[in-house]
Amino acid sequence: MKIDLSDLNAFVMVARAKGFRDGARQSGASASALSEAVRRLEGQLGVRLFHRTTRSVVPTEAGKRLLERLGPALREVDVALGVVNDFRDRPAGTLKLNVPVSAARLVLPHIVPSFIAAYPDIRLEVITEESFIDVLAAGCDAGIRYEERLEQDMVAVPIGPRIQRYATAASPAYLDRHGRPEHPRDLLG
Numbered sequence: 001m002k003i004d005l006s007d008l009n010a011f012v013m014v015a016r017a018k019g020f021r022d023g024a025r026q027s028g029a030s031a032s033a034l035s036e037a038v039r040r041l042e043g044q045l046g047v048r049l050f051h052r053t054t055r056s057v058v059p060t061e062a063g064k065r066l067l068e069r070l071g072p073a074l075r076e077v078d079v080a081l082g083v084v085n086d087f088r089d090r091p092a093g094t095l096k097l098n099v100p101v102s103a104a105r106l107v108l109p110h111i112v113p114s115f116i117a118a119y120p121d122i123r124l125e126v127i128t129e130e131s132f133i134d135v136l137a138a139g140c141d142a143g144i145r146y147e148e149r150l151e152q153d154m155v156a157v158p159i160g161p162r163i164q165r166y167a168t169a170a171s172p173a174y175l176d177r178h179g180r181p182e183h184p185r186d187l188l189g
Contacts, residue, residue, distance in 0.1 A: 003044055005077070008070055010037035011049060015067045019057045092121035098135050098143040104128045107144060111159060 010023075014034055017023035024031040042049050049063035059067055099108065104126060116124065127140065134151070135143035144159070145151075168187065181187050 001044060003041065004037075007037040007041040007044075009074065010034045011041055011063075012067060012070055012074060014038055014050070014057060015059050015063065090121060091119050094123045094125055095142070096125045096127065096140045098127050098129070098133065098138055098140040100130055100144065100146070101128045103144040103146075107159065 010027075010029070010033075013027045013029075014020055014023040017026050020031040020034050020038075023029075023034050027034070038049060045062075047062045048060050049066065051058045051060055108126065112124065116122070127138075135154070145154075145156075166184075168181075168184075
């Protein structure tokens with residue numbers, strides 16, 4: 001049986017207000033909307049929840065027992081939703097990144113300190129590896145990839161310099177023996 005949470009809230013509002021009109025005033029809903037929600041709930045449960053007269057609305061025995069159990073449960077639902085609302089107001093939690101070792105050394109030191117300062121409620125977890133893996137399948141939230149290693153279905157946002165420069169060094173004796181490379185591919189030999 002799938003019961004609508006708003007119908008349960010309507011029942012609690014009417015029971016606490018001791019009437020549909022007062023419940024409507026307190027909740028901002030119309031009395032007819034509350035009445036329809038309670039009627040729908042009674043239909044789904046197959047039991048009458050209120051004794052209704054023109055002068056009063058009083059919970060039945062079943063209504064009293066439901067109200068006793070629902071009050072704490074609905075407060076707990078509000079608390080649970082409050083926890084989620086904290087995430088909407090400001091980013092919080094763990095951000096798990098998968099990055100190549102070179103990016104961890106060259107890119108992250110320039111962007112992580114300001115990121116952590118801007119979002120102090122985020123805990124950053126960095127996994128470095130050179131193998132080409134599926135970032136999401138590895139349980140990561142995001143990754144840093146160089147253009148040639150970017151999967152087609154990933155959303156990419158540039159975060160570092162578009163061109164990275166590399167330098168090689170060799171002793172004069174080595175260069176005398178092997179010659180000066182003219183192009184990076186010459187280093188392969």
